Amino acid sequence: MLQQAFNGLVGGAFYALLALGLSVIFGMLGVVNLAHGAFYMLGAFGAFIALDAFGLNFWIALLLVPPLLGVAGIVLERLFIRRLTPLDPLYNFLFTFGLALILQDLVKREYGVSSQPYPRPQELDGTVDLGLFTYPAYQVFVLAVSVLMCVAVWLVLTRTRVGMIVRAATERPELTRGLGIDVGRWVTPVFGFGIALAAFAGVLAAPMRAVNPLMGADLIITVFAVVVIGGLGSVFGSVAAGFAVGLVSALGNLYVPALSQILVFILMAVVLLWRPAGLFGREEAFR
Amino acid sequence: MILTRLARSGRGGWLLLVAGLVAAFALPWLIYPPVALDIACWALFAASVDLLLGFTGLLSFGHAAFWGGSAYCTGLIALHTGMPFPVAIAGGAVFTALLALPIGFLSVRLSGIYFAMVTLAFAQMIYFVANQWRDVTGGENGLQGIPRELFGLDLSDSFFFYYAGLPFVLAGLFAAWRIVRSPFGRVLVSIRANPDRARALGYPVDRYKLQAFVLSAALAGTAGGVFSVGHGFASLEGVYWTTSGQAVMMVILGGIGTLWGGAIGAALIVQLQDFLATAGFAETGIITGTIFIVVVLLFRRGIWGTARHLLITRRTPATPADVAAEPKKSVDTPV
Numbered sequence: 001m002l003q004q005a006f007n008g009l010v011g012g013a014f015y016a017l018l019a020l021g022l023s024v025i026f027g028m029l030g031v032v033n034l035a036h037g038a039f040y041m042l043g044a045f046g047a048f049i050a051l052d053a054f055g056l057n058f059w060i061a062l063l064l065v066p067p068l069l070g071v072a073g074i075v076l077e078r079l080f081i082r083r084l085t086p087l088d089p090l091y092n093f094l095f096t097f098g099l100a101l102i103l104q105d106l107v108k109r110e111y112g113v114s115s116q117p118y119p120r121p122q123e124l125d126g127t128v129d130l131g132l133f134t135y136p137a138y139q140v141f142v143l144a145v146s147v148l149m150c151v152a153v154w155l156v157l158t159r160t161r162v163g164m165i166v167r168a169a170t171e172r173p174e175l176t177r178g179l180g181i182d183v184g185r186w187v188t189p190v191f192g193f194g195i196a197l198a199a200f201a202g203v204l205a206a207p208m209r210a211v212n213p214l215m216g217a218d219l220i221i222t223v224f225a226v227v228v229i230g231g232l233g234s235v236f237g238s239v240a241a242g243f244a245v246g247l248v249s250a251l252g253n254l255y256v257p258a259l260s261q262i263l264v265f266i267l268m269a270v271v272l273l274w275r276p277a278g279l280f281g282r283e284e285a286f287r
Numbered sequence: 288m289i290l291t292r293l294a295r296s297g298r299g300g301w302l303l304l305v306a307g308l309v310a311a312f313a314l315p316w317l318i319y320p321p322v323a324l325d326i327a328c329w330a331l332f333a334a335s336v337d338l339l340l341g342f343t344g345l346l347s348f349g350h351a352a353f354w355g356g357s358a359y360c361t362g363l364i365a366l367h368t369g370m371p372f373p374v375a376i377a378g379g380a381v382f383t384a385l386l387a388l389p390i391g392f393l394s395v396r397l398s399g400i401y402f403a404m405v406t407l408a409f410a411q412m413i414y415f416v417a418n419q420w421r422d423v424t425g426g427e428n429g430l431q432g433i434p435r436e437l438f439g440l441d442l443s444d445s446f447f448f449y450y451a452g453l454p455f456v457l458a459g460l461f462a463a464w465r466i467v468r469s470p471f472g473r474v475l476v477s478i479r480a481n482p483d484r485a486r487a488l489g490y491p492v493d494r495y496k497l498q499a500f501v502l503s504a505a506l507a508g509t510a511g512g513v514f515s516v517g518h519g520f521a522s523l524e525g526v527y528w529t530t531s532g533q534a535v536m537m538v539i540l541g542g543i544g545t546l547w548g549g550a551i552g553a554a555l556i557v558q559l560q561d562f563l564a565t566a567g568f569a570e571t572g573i574i575t576g577t578i579f580i581v582v583v584l585l586f587r588r589g590i591w592g593t594a595r596h597l598l599i600t601r602r603t604p605a606t607p608a609d610v611a612a613e614p615k616k617s618v619d620t621p622v
Binding site: 091 | 346348389393394396397399400401403407408409411412415416419529535536539569572573575576577578579580583587
C-alpha cells in the first residue's frame with residue numbers, strides 16, 4: 001500500500017507541475033490554457049527528437065527543451081494571446097483549444113499514434129531502497145525534482161521582488177499599474193514560464209510514460225479538475241491538490257479499481273458542492 | 288400566432304424560414320444522404336450549445352456528455368427492447384435531461400471560464416464511465432448494429448431515413464427558437480447581459496441557468512439520438528471532449544447568439560470533414576483547428592452574425608435584442 005501511495009505521489013507530481021503552470025498563467029493573464037496538455041506532449045516529443053535526431057541525452061533535453069518551448073510560448077503570447085486578452089476570457093480558451101487540435105494532429109501526422117520508445121537515463125536505471133520497499137530510482141528522481149521545482153516557484157513568488165510584482169499584478173492589476181509598475185511587461189515572461197513548466201513535466205514524463213501525440217489530451221482535463229479542487233487562481237492550492245489527487249487516485253486504484261479514473265471528478269463534485277471556490281480559493285476570485 | 292409574430296419580425300424572416308425549410312428538405316438530393324443527416328444532427332447540437340452560449344452567456348464545453356450519452360442510451364433502448372426508434376430517441380433525450388440535472392446543478396454555481404472548465408471535466412468523467420463500463424457500452428468497440436425499427440417500415444436506405452430523422456431535428460430547432468423568444472428566454476438574455484441586475488430584479492438566476500442547461504442538454508440529446516440511430520452505432524468519440532469543442536466551433540463559425548448560424552457552421556464543418564476523409568487526410572485537427580483560430584482571432588461575429596450586423600448597420604438604430612446577442616465585451620481595441 002505504501003508503494004501504491006508512492007506511485008500516487010509520483011503521478012501527482014505531474015498534476016502539480018501542470019496545475020502550477022496553468023494557475024500561474026491564469027492568475028497573470030486570466031487565460032485558461034487548453035493547449036497546456038499539448039505543450040506537455042511537445043516537451044516529451046522534444047526529448048524524444050533530441051535523442052533520436054541529435055543524439056542529445058535526457059539531461060541536456062531537460063535543460064534545453066523547456067526554455068525552447070518557453071520561447072515558443074512567448075512568441076505565441078506576443079502574436080495571438082495578447083490580442084484576445086482584453087476580450088471575454090472564453091475567446092482565449094477557444095483559441096488554445098484550436099491550437100491544441102493543431103499541435104496534436106501535426107505531431108500525429110509526423111509520428112503516428114503509436115508510442116515512441118524513450119530509455120531511462122543510465123544514471124537512474126536502478127532501484128533505490130527506501131527502507132520499507134525498493135523503488136525505481138527514476139521515479140524517486142521525478143518526485144524529488146518536481147517537489148523542488150514547486151518549492152522554488154513558491155519561493156520566487158513569495159520571497160523575491162519579481163514574485164511580489166507578479167502576485168500584486170495577479171490580485172489587483174489596476175492598482176499595481178497605478179503604483180507605477182509596468183504589468184504588461186511581466187505578462188509575456190510569465191506565460192512563457194508556464195509553458196516551460198509544462199514542457200519540463202513533459203520531458204520528465206518521456207522515460208516513464210508512453211510518448212504519443214495524445215498523452216497530454218486526457219491529462220489536461222484531469223488537471224482542470226485538480227485546479228478546480230485546489231481553488232481557482234490559487235497557486236498553492238493547485239500544487240497541493242495535484243499531489244493529493246495523485247495520492248487519492250492511486251489508492252482508489254488499489255481499493256476500487258473500477259472508479260480509479262472517475263475518482264478525481266467525484267472529488268471535484270464534492271468540492272463544488274461544499275466550497276465552490278475550491279479548497280484554497282477565495283470567494284471573490286470566481287464570481 | 289407564432290407565424291404572425293415571425294412575420295412581424297420583418298419580411299426577411301419569412302423568406303429565411305422558407306429558404307431554410309427548402310434547404311433542409313432538399314439536402315439529401317444535393318449531397319450524400321448520410322452526410323446530410325450528419326449536418327442536420329450537428330445543426331441541432333450546435334443550436335443547443337448556442338442556447339447556452341449565445342442566450343444565457345454560459346459556454347458549455349461538456350455537451351459531448353449529452354450528445355454521446357444520449358447516443359448510448361438511445362442505442363441501448365433500440366437494441367435491447369426493439370422499440371421503434373422515435374421511442375428510443377425520446378428515451379435518450381429524457382436520459383440526458385436527467386443526467387444534466389446534477390451536472391448543471393454543480394456547474395451553474397460557477398460562471399464564465401470556470402463554468403467551461405467544470406462542464407469539460409464532468410464530460411470527461413462521462414467519457415471515462417463509458418470507456419470502463421464495457422458490459423453496457425461496449426468500451427472501445429462502442430454499440431454496434433443499432434436498429435432503425437419503425438413499425439416494420441424499411442428505413443435501411445439513408446435517403447429515406449433522413450426524412451425519418453429530420454422531424455426530430457426540426458422539432459428541436461423549433462423548440463430552441465420558442466425558448467429564445469419566450470418570456471423565459473428574455474430572462475436568460477438578461478442574465479447573460481447582467482446577472483447581478485437580473486438577481487436584483489428578483490429572478491432566481493441559478494435556477495434559470497439550470498433550467499436552460501437541462502433544456503439545452505435535452506436538445507443535444509435528441510440530436511445525439513438521431514445521430515446514433517442514423518449511423519447504427521454509438522462510440523466513445525461521441526462523448527470525447529473534442530466533440531464538445533467541435534459543436535462550439537460550429538456555433539462560433541456561424542455566429543454566437545444567432546441560433547441558426549450554428550446550422551451554417553455545421554454544414555461547412557461536416558462537409559469539410561467529409562471532404563478531408565474522402566481525400567484520405569486523417570489529421571483533420573490541423574485544418575479545423577486553424578479555422579477555429581482564424582475565426583476566433585478575426586471573425587468573432589461569425590457568418591450569420593456578420594450578415595445580420597451588416598443589415599442592422601444599414602438600417603439603424605439597432606434593436607435591444609440584437610444588442611443583447613452581441614458577444615460580451617467584444618471590443619477589438621487592445622487595452
